[in-house]
Amino acid sequence: MSKKKSVIWSFFSSVKLAIVLIALIAFFALIGTLVPQREAAAQLAEKMSPALFSFLHKMQIFDLYHSLWFFLLSGLLAVNLVICSLDRLPLAWRRFQRKQPPYSEEAFRNLPEENQFEASAGLEEAAKAAEALLQKRYRNAKREESGDAVYLAAQKGRFSLFGVYIVHLSLLVLIAGAIVGSVFGIEGYVNITEGETVNAIQLRGENRSWPLSFSVRCDKFTVELYESGMPKTFQSDLVFLKDGRKAFEGKLRVNHPLEFEGFRFYQASYGPAPGGKATLALVRDGGRRDVMNVAQGYAFDLPGKEGTFQVLRVEENLMKMGPAVKVAVTSPRREETVFWVFQQIDEIKKISPDIFEQVPVFNPGLFRPYTFSLLGLEEKYYTGLQVNRDPGTPLVAAAALLLIGGLMLILFSYARTVRIRLVSRSGQTLIAAAGQSYKNASGLQKEVQYLLAELKNNLETSK
């Protein structure tokens, strides 16, 4: 590579640019938490002049995180990362490959006093002990001799030189995953009443539905409550149908999504579904009692053939007086009698004893000689499902692993060479140790001190 790099290259390889870009992204993210986004922005429209609102809307201020600005900044950051890494990778590679010959006077220049000591052992004995120590701690030790001196060296942690590049690569993968997700991803939701089948979902943030190439049926929904009435767990028994045939079924619980044909289904919410079933009892004066399960629209003949009755409505809670069913009885002469049947009719009568006089249609015995009573409603739920397809997720997951792996490499390891020099001096041996690294100087000095102490100890005990 030529020494003189182009202006563009040095612009994009600069860390100053990186700092500015990161700060800008942080700033935009901050604005997004202060200015209402997406649906919430609609309230702002009423308080602002329409011209200003539409200007800000065009500038994508109300959807900052999906705006061109954000794409642009992420794109620039990606370019910055690529160029900066390409710019520095050769250096890291050279450092990785650099031969660290044991013989190096340079490494022992200006050595602090505490990095050497004199041992009474002979040169060869001391060198053996030092080599064994290096072998034990670093699994590698090289030896060189020069005159009356022995030089030893060991290396460790060279791979951590690439930690930074792994971290930066992970950010590129992350940006790629996020872009794939926002371009090809689908976010939607659907509510399914128990027993029903759907084949489309509602897109989030858009007034549009998305047809599925399969259909989903909810066979059953169950909710378990704590004593306080708070939900403990809830789940839906789902069946996925392809071309009308059952292709997959499973229980969908909160925190345990199901996946079918690239779509992930999440249990998000639930609620009572309108139009549940009711259990009605009808008593003929002093005579037989019939119990039947009914739903809205059902019609029956009365047991004594006095006419037919039809269920017009099933209400969970009518006028705060509890469950009620609206019934119409039609006589053979086509006269229609309509009235409500309350489940808690006894309590209602206790509170207002003359309710039947005031509101005749609340009298469940309006059609003689029958009296209707409502034994209960069968609770029916709908299950609220979040449905997503995000082809970027595997990329983002890979990025997360790379990011954590790279950070661990940076944190727990650093490239270093330690050297021991042994010089024979009038029957004694002068032992010196030095370390060389690109960072963590204080950690390295501690390690060198530890090596010296260990060697001293080994030499003394071997005597």
Add this chain to the structure above:
Amino acid sequence: MINTTILSWVTFIYFAAFVFYLFRMVLGREFWGKLATVTALAGLAAQTVALAIRWKTSYDLGFGHAPLSNFYESLIFFAWTIVLLYLLMEWRLKNRSIGVFVLPIAFLIMAYASIAPGVNSRIEPLIPALQSNWLTSHVLTCFLGYAAFTVAFALGIMFLLKRTASSEAARTKTFIRLLPSEYHIDELMYSCAVLGFIFLTLGIVTGSVWAHYAWGSYWSWDPKETWSLITWLVYAVMLHARLVRGWRGRRMAIMAIVGFGCMLFTYLGVNLLPSLHSYMV
């Protein structure tokens, strides 16, 4: 409940430890320092016991979750990690002068947990979305990160104090004299910021995994998520400014304070904004 009683005692114990650290710094006698360390250790031990009791009680009540599930428990855990981290540092560095900056923060958090209106100290069952092991690892890693940032912040304040004090004061005033050298404060502050950065990264990742399982998307730009990203980016800037641009000392101290502010807003401030994480209130 016994655990909240212990915890209110712990609040006072931390305050006492702070006062002893202060005595040491002003009087310059190591006796006070030793007393402060013992007091802080006693507080930490009592708090550990209280957390364990709380954990066990939740199982006895039939909910069975780690004591990390609501705002009160998060505050208590926050204070616990700060004191733990500080005592580890004191032990490793054989230096007690940081305590006078860290212990008051732990005390304030504990006091806030017990007196702030709307902080609920009861043990409560978890709504289904929170019943996940990812929640435990998410809260754990986030608060380890927060604790490291808090210590970095304390060191930042310490640095600015040392820098503003005249060289005259450095010789005469015991308080200033006992502080570590500017070089050492700077090194320590950076180490704490790096530690916090790594834990915050883990916190954001585990949070995303949890969101992926619970809400169907690993990232939804909810204000708490966004602010944690902002905090993360601020510390990323701090790292690069030091490693590549060679920033040291005062600028690093200011970055540590700004980062701490962002972290605090992530933790407390966003509750003013509508959020998925609003269970924390």
